[in-house]
Amino acid sequence: MKNSDKLAIRTQNLQKKYRDFWGRDKVQALQNLSIEVRSGEIFGLLGPNGSGKTTTIKILLGLVFPTSGQVHVLGQSPRSVQAKARIGYLPEESYLYRFLNAEETLDFYGRLFRIPRRERRRRAAELIDMVGLAHARKQPLREFSKGMSRRIGLAQALINDPELILLDEPTSGMDPVGTREVKDLILRLRDQNKTVLLCSHLLADVEEVCNEIAILKTGILEVSGPVDELLAVRDEIEIRLRRTENQTNESVRQAIESTGHEVLEIKHPRVSLEELFVSIVEKNTSEKSEPISSENPESKS
Amino acid sequence: MKILALAQLTVLDAVRKKIFIVFLLLLASLASSAFFLPVVQASDRIKLVDSISLGWTTFFGMLIAIFLSAFGIPEEVGDRRAFTILTKPVRSHEFVLGKWIGYITVIGGIVLVTWLSTILSIWLLHPHDSIPKARQMVGAQSMDIPSLSLPDEEDSSDQAPQAQSIRQTLGKRPDLHLLDRNHPTAFWSFDNLDPSTIPEGESIGRLKIALLKTLRTHVEVVRTRLRYIHPTSGRQSTQELEFHTFGGQHQQEIELLCPRRFISNDGRLTVALDRLDPHFDLLVQTKSIGIYLSAESHAWNLGKAFLGSFLMLVLIISLTVFASTTLSGPVSVLVGLTGFIIGHCVTLMQTLARQVRHGEMTLERAFRQLLEKADQGHDHAHSSSGHEGHDHGTNYLADLLDGIATWIPDFTRFRLTDTVTNGVSIPAELLWQLTGTCVAYSAAALLLGIFFFAWSDVERTEGPWWHIIRFLRTRRSSR
Numbered sequence: 184m185k186n187s188d189k190l191a192i193r194t195q196n197l198q199k200k201y202r203d204f205w206g207r208d209k210v211q212a213l214q215n216l217s218i219e220v221r222s223g224e225i226f227g228l229l230g231p232n233g234s235g236k237t238t239t240i241k242i243l244l245g246l247v248f249p250t251s252g253q254v255h256v257l258g259q260s261p262r263s264v265q266a267k268a269r270i271g272y273l274p275e276e277s278y279l280y281r282f283l284n285a286e287e288t289l290d291f292y293g294r295l296f297r298i299p300r301r302e303r304r305r306r307a308a309e310l311i312d313m314v315g316l317a318h319a320r321k322q323p324l325r326e327f328s329k330g331m332s333r334r335i336g337l338a339q340a341l342i343n344d345p346e347l348i349l350l351d352e353p354t355s356g357m358d359p360v361g362t363r364e365v366k367d368l369i370l371r372l373r374d375q376n377k378t379v380l381l382c383s384h385l386l387a388d389v390e391e392v393c394n395e396i397a398i399l400k401t402g403i404l405e406v407s408g409p410v411d412e413l414l415a416v417r418d419e420i421e422i423r424l425r426r427t428e429n430q431t432n433e434s435v436r437q438a439i440e441s442t443g444h445e446v447l448e449i450k451h452p453r454v455s456l457e458e459l460f461v462s463i464v465e466k467n468t469s470e471k472s473e474p475i476s477s478e479n480p481e482s483k484s
Numbered sequence: 485m486k487i488l489a490l491a492q493l494t495v496l497d498a499v500r501k502k503i504f505i506v507f508l509l510l511l512a513s514l515a516s517s518a519f520f521l522p523v524v525q526a527s528d529r530i531k532l533v534d535s536i537s538l539g540w541t542t543f544f545g546m547l548i549a550i551f552l553s554a555f556g557i558p559e560e561v562g563d564r565r566a567f568t569i570l571t572k573p574v575r576s577h578e579f580v581l582g583k584w585i586g587y588i589t590v591i592g593g594i595v596l597v598t599w600l601s602t603i604l605s606i607w608l609l610h611p612h613d614s615i616p617k618a619r620q621m622v623g624a625q626s627m628d629i630p631s632l633s634l635p636d637e638e639d640s641s642d643q644a645p646q647a648q649s650i651r652q653t654l655g656k657r658p659d660l661h662l663l664d665r666n667h668p669t670a671f672w673s674f675d676n677l678d679p680s681t682i683p684e685g686e687s688i689g690r691l692k693i694a695l696l697k698t699l700r701t702h703v704e705v706v707r708t709r710l711r712y713i714h715p716t717s718g719r720q721s722t723q724e725l726e727f728h729t730f731g732g733q734h735q736q737e738i739e740l741l742c743p744r745r746f747i748s749n750d751g752r753l754t755v756a757l758d759r760l761d762p763h764f765d766l767l768v769q770t771k772s773i774g775i776y777l778s779a780e781s782h783a784w785n786l787g788k789a790f791l792g793s794f795l796m797l798v799l800i801i802s803l804t805v806f807a808s809t810t811l812s813g814p815v816s817v818l819v820g821l822t823g824f825i826i827g828h829c830v831t832l833m834q835t836l837a838r839q840v841r842h843g844e845m846t847l848e849r850a851f852r853q854l855l856e857k858a859d860q861g862h863d864h865a866h867s868s869s870g871h872e873g874h875d876h877g878t879n880y881l882a883d884l885l886d887g888i889a890t891w892i893p894d895f896t897r898f899r900l901t902d903t904v905t906n907g908v909s910i911p912a913e914l915l916w917q918l919t920g921t922c923v924a925y926s927a928a929a930l931l932l933g934i935f936f937f938a939w940s941d942v943e944r945t946e947g948p949w950w951h952i953i954r955f956l957r958t959r960r961s962s963r
């Protein structure tokens with residue numbers, strides 16, 4: 184519990200102006216950004232396109248120098264090699280060497296952390312399996328699809344078993360199963376008490392895995408705080424029942440209304456599209472011989 | 485290990501980019517030129533193969549080196565692959581050095597393979613001939629030209645014009661001496677020769693002289709004579725020489741055929757050259773004569789020449805990498821090419837500086853003469869102040885040229901093709917000097933490159949280096 188009191192990331196009054204070669208200001212990407220991410224937290228950074236999410240991550244990694252303000256990552260300067268050894272980063276797009284294959288890629292990045300060879304081999308194999316690229320071990324990255332590149336990028340970010348993981352749109356380009364797996368992975372990382380900073384436009388995903396969020400707009404922090412608090416609708420309440428007859432519904436409504444409360448709606452809950460998709464695809468992969476149409480008995484004639 | 489991993493990646497990149505195909509083309513053309521050339525003398529063919537392979541390695545190696553190293557870093561920063569690397573615990577200098585080591589490994593591999601295949605092709609071409617060994621040369625310790633007064637037998641007004649102009653330039657080259665009517669003989673003396681290293685029964689050294697026509701005649705065979713003199717007993721052996729000439733001035737090179745017994749036990753030898761033909765003077769220097777010392781295999785000597793080329797390529801790579809840490813790929817290519825060209829112009833610049841200086845002297849003299857002729861007795865102050873200004877301008881130019889020439893490594897020193905084809909062993913000291921130059925300049929270029937690379941962020945708009953630029957800019961704009 185002592186761990187959760189430590190700050191994994193702390194920024195104070197962070198400002199970033201992008202400039203041209205001659206030093207003239209072009210874009211104010213961040214203004215007075217102060218965020219704090221505690222260790223063991225899954226932190227979601229949200230915002231419209233061009234709001235400065237990627238810029239924030241690049242500053243946290245020491246790739247981009249802030250124009251002013253202070254940054255501490257794992258208690259150190261973002262440019263320190265000690266801090267970098269404990270960080271994993273998945274870039275917005277996979278910037279990897281296209282002439283290497285999946286195994287070589289992981290081996291190469293492992294060497295940059297001075298991981299001994301045997302350990303490197305073991306971890307590479309493990310990560311390749313984990314991100315579902317076992318069939319493409321020896322395939323050069325140049326032949327990878329977008330989702331596959333994301334997957335190897337994710338594996339690459341985890342090669343050093345990092346304490347702090349920065350994921351810039353990890354699920355972009357991934358199929359729903361992949362997205363599900365990424366979310367499960369993030370939840371697993373949370374169980375291992377790692378810190379994750381996540382940027383994403385898929386709000387449902389963020390909602391599902393994050394316990395803290397911050398919303399940026401044109402470089403300004405608009406809202407931040409625990410998800411549960413921010414999303415709770417304090418003046419409504421939800422009751423879910425097993426399927427009932429229409430008459431029962433009515434009597435429930437009357438019973439509630441008789442206590443003086445207002446019932447807003449009574450309806451069937453829906454599964455999310457993601458749940459449906461995942462259930463179909465996973466069922467299909469488990470019964471590979473059957474065609475997709477067999478899912479629906481009516482259309483099979 | 486991190487640097488090594490990065491270097492390996494760079495090499496792998498070059499390999500998978502099929503850089504070596506260019507190089508294989510080079511080898512193929514090399515082999516074809518060696519095998520399909522009309523068969524001349526074995527030694528001539530070997531010379532040809534040597535110079536072709538060395539020249540082409542330097543040229544193609546230069547192109548590969550520049551294009552490889554100019555685009556490497558800018559490409560990776562541009563397409564942001566460098567981001568993934570730099571977020572790992574990799575420092576900027578490790579990134580730059582890793583790249584650099586990768587490039588010199590690729591180029592080193594190319595040079596090594598060309599060397600080996602040159603040796604192989606020579607061996608295939610001449611499996612039975614003994615390939616002439618490379619010999620180290622030692623120059624004479626001193627030269628002596630005693631004067632001799634002879635009765636006038638030639639009309640000096642009949643001298644060929646080239647001879648006269650060369651006599652004029654002789655004034656500026658104190659190292660050159662003329663064997664003429666009054667000074668018909670030059671003596672060179674050698675000390676510290678080790679008779680055991682001097683070959684018996686074959687050439688012991690080499691003489692290089694220039695013939696200078698003094699009369700308007702059509703002599704085609706010029707006779708001279710070499711004498712080998714035992715320094716203590718005074719015994720002599722003579723070697724008659726005949727040169728065939730077709731022009732006025734002529735460079736000639738001959739082998740010294742001196743029996744070993746004319747070298748004294750304490751390792752001394754005197755060689756004399758006599759001017760016998762009244763139509764020709766001989767131009768000589770102390771270093772006109774060299775005696776061969778230890779022998780070395782041709783392959784090894786060729787290897788040293790390849791090493792020289794490699795060191796030059798390393799210099800070019802360092803320069804290009806330095807440029808590529810801040811500039812774009814195409815601009816870095818330009819920087820590399822410019823470096824290559826300027827490096828080859830150092831001697832030219834020095835000559836130019838000398839010409840500017842001397843040219844100005846004759847100009848000044850001509851000017852003064854003109855003035856003296858035109859208005860004798862008129863005021864000189866005006867005219868002298870007039871050409872003083874001129875004087876300064878040209879001197880500055882000469883100084884500038886000289887200054888540039890002293891700070892730029894002379895790439896022609898790294899090109900050892902002539903030495904190899906002349907069968908002269910490349911001295912180890914020279915290689916050490918070249919290595920020193922290469923290391924010093926490469927280190928400077930890399931340090932600067934790393935400095936620029938580390939001092940700015942990956943978007944190239946922030947960092948101390950940019951603070952300086954911005955500082956200068958704001959100061960200018962606030963004025």
Ligand SMILES: Nc1ncnc2c1ncn2[C@@H]1O[C@H](COP(=O)(O)OP(=O)(O)OP(=O)(O)O)[C@@H](O)[C@H]1O
Nearest residue numbers: 201210212230231232233234235236237238239943
């Ligand atoms: N290298 C750069 N040079 C100049 N401006 C830049 C640079 N990188 C980003 N910007 C600007 O900074 C602002 C923030 O960009 P950033 O990439 O951080 O946005 P983002 O929140 O990640 O957007 P997205 O959701 O599209 O990924 C944008 O206005 C963008 O134009």
Ligand SMILES: [Mg+2]
Nearest residue numbers: 236237275351
């Ligand atoms: Mg982004």
